[in-house]
Amino acid sequence: MIGIVIPAHNEQACLDRCLQSVLAAAAHPLLGGEPVQVMVVLDDCTDASLAICEQHPVQVLEVSVRNVGAARAAGARSLIDAGARWLACTDADSTVPLDWLAAQLAHQADAVCGVVEVDDWSPHHAQVRARYEAAYRDLDGHSHIHGANLGVTSVAYLQAGGFPALACHEDVHLVRALEAQGSRIAWSRSVRVRTSARVDFRAQGGFGSYLQSLSEGA
Template identity: 80%
Template sequence: MIGVVIPAHNEEQCLEKCLQSVLAAAAHPLLAAERVDIVVVLDSCSDGSRAIAERYAVTVIEVQARSVGVARAAGAHALIDAGARWLACTDADTTVPTDWLAAQLAHGADAVCGVVEVDDWSPHHQQVRARYEACYTDCDGHSHIHGANLGVTSVAYLQAGGFPALACHEDVHLVRALEALGARIAWSRSVRVRTSARTDFRAQGGFGSYLLGLAGTA
C-alpha cells in the first residue's frame, strides 16, 4: 500500500484542489491498482477544513500542535500502522500531477526529493520571482528539499527516526538523517508539484517565509 500525508492548518481555501489532484494521482495506471491511502492531518483547525476533507475518500486525523512536524509524523505513523510501504508527502496548498506517485516509485530509491513550481506569482513583486528562479535549480541532481514533494520508503523513514516535532524544516531534518544512513536518494526534476506563493503562509520559516525574504520584507 502507498500512503499520502497531507498536513493542514486552516486550509479551506486550498484543500479541495489538493485532494482532487492527489486522488487523481492515486488512480494512475502505472500504480497497477495498488491501494493508496490518503491521510489529512488537521492541525488546530478552526475553519471548514474538516468538512472539505470529509467529502473525499480520505482518513482524517486531528492534532492540536501547530507544528507541521508533529502533523506529518502523525500521518506517517498512521499509514505505516495500516501497512504502507511508501510514504508520499505534500501540502494542502499544493497540487500534484497525475503521475506524481508513479514518478516517485519509478526511481526505485529509498527516498525521492522532487521540485516545486509556483502556481501564481501575483502576490509578489516581479523581482521576487526573478530572484527565486535565479537561485532555484530545476534539474536532476538538485539539492532542494520540500515537504510538499517528498517520498520515502516506510523502512527508511523509521530507520531515520521519522519527522521530528518541529514547526518547520522537519523535512530537511528527515532527509539529512536519511543521508547519514547512506540511503539512496533521488533528487529528481521529473517529480514535480505546483505550490502556493501566498503571503499568509502557515509555517514561519518555511517556503512562504523564504519568498518574503527574497523581497526583503522578512
C-alpha cells in the first residue's frame, strides 16, 4: 500500500483542491491498482477542514499539537501501521499532478525529493518572483527539499528516525538523516507539485517565510 500524508491547520480554502488532486494521482494506471491511502492530519483545526475531508474517501487523524513535524510524523506512523510501504508527503495548500506517485516510484530510490512550482504569484511584488526564480534550480540533481513534495520508503523512513517534532524544516532534518544513513535519494524535476505563495502561511520559517524574506526591499 502507498500512503499519502497531508498535515493541515485550518485549510478550508485549499484542502478540497488538494484532495481532488491526490485522489486523482492515486488512480494512475501505472500504479497497477496498488491501494493508496490518504491520511489528512488535522492539527487543531477550528474551520471546515474536517467537513471537507468527510466529502472525500480519505482517512482523518485529529491532533492538537500546532506542530507540522509532529503532525506529519503522526500521519506517517498511522499509515505505516496500516501497511504502507511508501510514504508520499504533500501540503494542504498544494496540488499534485496525475503522475505524481507514479513519477516518485519510477525512480526506484529510497527517497525522492521533487520540485515545486508556485501556482499564483499575485500576492507578491514582481521582484519576489524574479529573485525566487533566479535562485531556484528546477533541474535533476537539484538540492531543494520540500515537505510538499517528498517520498520515502517506510523502511528508510523508520531507519532515519522519522519526522522530528519541529515547527518547520522537519522535512530537511529527515532528508539529512536519510543522507547520513546512506539512503539512495533521487533529486528529480520530473516529480512536481504546485504550491501556494500565500502571505497568510501556516508554518513560520517555512516556504512562506522564505518568500516573505525575498520581498524585503522589493
